Amino acid sequence: MNSVQRNIGRNLQKIRKSRNLSLDKTAELTGVSKAMLGQIERGESNPSVSTLWKIANGLHVSFSSLMKEEKTSVNIVSLKDISPVIDDDGKYLVFSLFPFEVEKQFEVFSVVLEANYTHDAEGHHEGVEEYVLVQKGELEIMIDEKTYHLSEGDAIQFQADKPHKYRNKTNEMVKFLIIIYYPE
Known part of the structure; x- marks a missing residue:
């Protein structure tokens, strides 16, 4: 069969x-x-x-x-198998680890921000939340004119319906995860 x-x-x-x-x-x-x-x-x-x-x-x-296939209970994703979305001339790379699914209401990205670079992000829809977890390096996030400093192992959650910035002021690249939650 x-x-x-x-x-x-x-x-x-x-x-x-x-x-x-x-x-x-x-x-x-x-x-x-x-x-x-x-x-x-x-x-x-x-x-x-x-x-x-x-x-x-x-x-x-x-x-x-x-004909739909049954979802597996375990999903392994390898970053090396994912083509990133490249923004800002390659200084901001976004790898979609777990794309949005309506029944789950969130998506997960791995992000690389090159040294000495700032990426401006537009605000999302009202109620959208971002969860950012720094894996390597140091990251600044600017929200409503306030700057939050995050180091390796730090995390932040914020309402992402306003423009915000991800800034790397160091000479090393920074890697972080973003989980975006979309309310119903």
């Missing part, structure tokens, strides 16, 4: 069981036989596109929801 078959079978069964539907009732709703539905759920059949559309339409779900 290939992974697409396995995904389709698992997703169909999950949808059916979450709605407390028997195979008989699912067959009635979709126009696909009980035997075929059982084979699909067990991964014994590779359903045609038209069969999948019948199932999707009968259960009122998207076509792609039948």
Whole structure:
């Protein structure tokens, strides 16, 4: 059984069981036989596109929801495999470690700020919060005309709906993590 078959079978069964539907009732709703539905759920059949559309339409779900892959419980991200977004002629590099997902409401970035450089950040939407954790070096963050000095191992949280600046006044690059939380 290939992974697409396995995904389709698992997703169909999950949808059916979450709605407390028997195979008989699912067959009635979709126009696909009980035997075929059982084979699909067990991964014994590779359903045609038209069969999948019948199932999707009968259960009122998207076509792609039948094929989506199950999220893993462990996700390893390697910085060397991520292409950064480069700003300020390469003096401010942003690596997206964990992109935004609606159900999680946050995203995580690894940032490199070159020596003797300041990056101006626009304010985010109202209610957005930033959590900054310095991994290497020294960082200044300027918010509302006030400057906060952070060293390796320090962290800061602030309302990020106003313009703010990240400044590296040293001769060494600084590395830090930013977690951005977006309220509902």
